[in-house]
Amino acid sequence: MHSTRLSVEGMTCASCVGRVERALKGTEGVSEANVNLATESAEVSFDDAVKVSDLITVLDKAGYPARVEELVFDVEGMTCASCVGRVERALAQQEGVTEASVNLAAETATVAYLSGVQDAESLKKAIAKAGYEAKPRIDREAAPENRKADEARALKSKLILAAALTLPIFVIEMGGHLIPALHHWWMMTVPEWLWRMVQFALTAVVLAVPGCVFFAKGIPSLLKGGPDMNALVALGAGAAFLYSTVVTFWPQIVPMGAQNVYFEAAAVIVTLILLGRFLEARAKGQTGEAIRKLAGMRAKTARVERAGEVIELPIEEVVVGDVLHLRPGEKIAVDGKVLTGDSHVDEAMISGEPIPVAKAEGSPVIAGTVNGEGAMTYVAEKVGADTMLAQIIRMVEEAQGAKLPIQSMVDKVTMYFVPAVMVLAAVTVVIWFAVGPEPALAHALVAGVAVLIIACPCAMGLATPTSIMVGTGRAAELGVLFRKGDALQALQEVKVIAFDKTGTLTEGRPDVTDLVTFSGDEEALLAEVAAVEAESEHPIARAIERAAEARGLGLPEVDKARAIAGHGIKAEIGDVSLLVGNMRLMTREKIDVTAFEAPLAELADQGRTPVLVARNGEAAMVLGISDPIRPASRKAIEALHARGIKVAMVSGDTRRAAEAVARDLGIDHVEAEVLPKGKAKTVEALKESHGAVGFVGDGINDAPALASADVGIAVGTGTDVAIEAADVVLMGGDPSAVVTALDVSRKTMGNIRQNLFWAFAYNAALIPVAAGVLYPSFGLQLSPMLGAGAMAMSSVFVVSNALRLRRMRAAI
Incomplete structure (x- = not known):
């Protein structure tokens, strides 16, 4: 199986998403296709029988072409036309390359390729494989790309033109309704036939120039049997315009009472929807802010040693x-x-x-x-895509493009939504034409157009992906990476979070925490013990060395030292004999251990490892060694309890040591003396007794548990194996980031639910109003212009609500 990510143009609403998905999934050999409206991308899984070019053709036929980018390379080493052909063939054979043109005189190669399928590095390697050296031409001063900003600028130009042409119609027509005197003055001053001709001309330009996008995309989708949002707008505005045109030029065709024109409705509908799209594009541009910030952290050049000189090179050449x-x-x-x-x-x-x-x-x-x-x-x-920053950016992009389980419900609804709306609009027109008040035709037309305009599924399609984009982007800024998008939904459902102890709740490095001296100078004795332990590779030996170093102690020279397996070390420093080890060593060497008993009992209660020292045959010192608890661990566990989450700890340490840490931190459940394979079994047992489980770990031995948990959370300071097995990565070593991850999950899912409620409630409430359900009782009928405004604002509301997630802060 293969997979690729295609950047798709032309999608505007949830029905577009469904259409693209159905087109891709209907291709033989494609096993899965997930389309994301917010990122305007499609993740496709397919077998050997399918080529990426086949997917491009499918998208083109569906009316949603794949986005193509262009890159220019400076190519060295070309000397003749056969070199040109060789480079062109090498590039043309690369997956996703749609066109390659090489210029021998300029020594350049211009490559058109599918966004998301190829990149500069892979194309550069293809040219190198053909035997030529290539360097991509990159504008070093250019900011990271922001397509939504360009789209917003283009929409702004269209909006200004549409508004300028619509304003005279709107002011005269609506002003005439609100101020009767203005209406009478205008009718006496300007002949009705002339004013209607002016309205026709202005509205025709609005629909043909700034509004042409609705017809250029909507009518073909309608003819293909897969209507989308553009089709609804095209039908609504087009119906109002055509009806008014007939009344203007062939009034005899229309009954006397129905000879009203609705040019202002058609023009205002297009203008308001362009306004909504402009505001939406501006807001959606902000949803990708996290990626742009991360990309902006990249250095553009580097000072590199080459041939004995330090020269400044583009980062791509390192x-x-x-x-x-x-x-x-x-x-x-x-x-x-x-x-x-x-x-x-x-x-x-x-x-x-x-x-x-x-x-x-x-x-x-x-x-x-x-x-x-x-x-x-x-x-x-x-370098390049292998750096940690590039991997972080890739993780965030993948999480932002994910489709959560909750989205499947939306997809099922929107698949049938637009056709259902068109049927409802037609039924509305028929009913009001049959039983409506005079002029029945005009009344039916207004109701039908209002239904078409108000029922756009844009808000439904944007409800989930925009929240995911903003939520995962903000999480990355807070040090939390959702490697797998569905973890965003799964994490809010966990009932218990289990922590590995060593390196997660603790520092992962033993230190001397207790020092009890029975006789002699403490610092001199510690220096002697550290000198003896310098001969050992044990982690506890390093802890004792660090303790002596922290006090600035010089270490004496050891004359003789012998390790006794399972017991400790026997050494001589000058005329001093030292024993450093456990109780078994002291008993073996017949040392009186009475002095050791009290501190040993106290250290055992605290879960600390004792190191006993005898000097010249007498008990001299006890050192307590433990892995210090991270400063933020206690606050993290308190915060999880406050959020109703139970906390478990899984450790390979002795039960006594593990329970001491658990008591100190207030942990609910402890599993001690657990082998790596046993950690996964412990996770399964927690699932059975509590429900969904999140597991937090940092080591290779945590990988099985991370994989078996409902949500695996890896501490970023841990091993690559642990990070690969996890669903969520905490970039620092602070366990409080677990609480931040949980808060991001809960707030993002809450935001998605708010958006979905608004999107569905808006349609459920206003479609019947647009159809005229209030007219018999209250004489109220929704104007298509108000419907256009409400529809446009619904999408803006959803995106703006998602942007509130940018204000999230770290939990602790």
């Missing part, structure tokens, strides 16, 4: 192994490792921590982070 020079205040161009120099780097974009991180020789550096006060050199280890 390759793995290059040595880069970094000045104070510059952005780091690619992921790498420091070779020389030291500095502090602002990594808030990755970890969310505001405090700059110290960097020295051997320290990792991440693309997009900002260097502080020092100059450094570093070697490139990951």
Whole structure:
């Protein structure tokens, strides 16, 4: 199976989404197609029998062409026409390339390719494989692309023209209804036939120029039997215009009482819907703000060592192994490792921590982070699409393009919605023409047009994807990446969140937390113990070394040391003999352990690991070693409890140590002494007893549990294996980000439900009003112009409501 992501043009409402999905799924060999209105993209899974070109043809036939982009390469090494042919063939054979043109004189290659299928890097490699070196021409000063901003500008121009032409008609016609004196004066001043001709001319221009998009897209979709929102507008405005045109030029065809014109309705409908689309495009442009911010973090150039010189190159030309020079205040161009120099780097974009991180020789550096006060050199280890920033952007894009389970219900409704509305409009016209008040034809026409205009399913189609885009984008800014879009819906349903202990709730690094000295100078004794432990590779040995280093202690030279497996170390420093280890070592060496008993009992209650020290045959010191709890763990668990979530902890540690941590943090359920395979079984048991489970972990041994949980949450400071197995990634190591992820999920799903309620309630309430259900009792009939305004504003409301999610803050 293969999959690809196509960028699709021309979709305006939920019925468009359904049409594109049906067209793609109807292609033999396509197993799945998910179309997203907000991102204007289609994710397609297909087998070997299908080519991407086949999918492009299907989209073209459906009336929704795939978006094509163009890129120019400077190509080196071409000397003749056969070189040109070779490069053109190499490019043309790449999936998604629609056209390739090579110019020998200019030494350039111009490539047209499907947006989302190809990129500069893969095309560059294709040219290199043909034997030529290529460099993409990229405007270094250009801001990240924002198609919605361009669309909004184009719509603004159309709106201004439509409004300028519509305003005279609206003022005279509506003003005449509101101010009878104005109506009488106008009728006495301007002949009715002349005014109708002026209205006809102005409205015709409105429909033919700024409003042509509705007819150019709507009529073909209607003829193909798959009407969309454009078809509704085209039918509504077109019907009003045609009826008025007949009354203007052939009044004898229409009964005397029905010789009214509705040019103002047709013109105002188009103008108001253009206004709605303009506002919607502006608002939708803001939904992708998170991606643009992330893309804006990329460095555009880098100072690279080449042939003994340091030269400035576009970021696209940096390759793995290059040595880069970094000045104070510059952005780091690619992921790498420091070779020389030291500095502090602002990594808030990755970890969310505001405090700059110290960097020295051997320290990792991440693309997009900002260097502080020092100059450094570093070697490139990951470039292009492999950098952490590129992966973050890709995760956010994939999450934003996801289709949640809740969307399937909307898709089923909108599949039949537009045809049902057209049938309802036709029924409305027939009923009012048969039983309506005089002039019945005019009354029926107004009611039918109002139904067509007010029932556009735009708001339904935008309700879910816009909230997903804004919610997942804002989550990324808060340090939470939803790798899989459906996790956004699943996380709000979890009843219990289980944490791995080591490295998730704790720092993952043992430290000396207790020091009890029975005799002698504490610091001198600690220095001797640290010197002995320097011979060991055990993590506890490193903890004791760090404790001595923190006090600035110099370590004496060890004359003799011997490790005793399972017991500890026996050593000599000058005329001092030392035993460092557990109780078994002390018993074996016949040390009086009476002094050890009280501190040992206390450390056991606290779940800490004891290290016993005897000096010259006598009990001298007890060190308590533990993995410190992260500062934010307690607040995170309190916040989860406040949100009605039960908290469990799964650990491979001893039960006593695990229960001590659980007591300290207020955890509800503890599973201790669990092997990696057992963690997945524990998750399954929690599912059976509590319901949906979220699991938070950071290590390779957590991968099975992350995969088996309803929502796997990986701490971003953990291993790649854990991150790959997870549905949600916390970019920092702070467990409070789990609460932020839960809040994002709940608020985003709440926002989706609000949008869906509005979209469905709006149609459920106003379609009957437009059809005239209130007319018999109250004499009220909805004007098509008010319907157009209400319909346009419904989409703007949905998108604006989704944008409120941008105000979300970190939970703690």
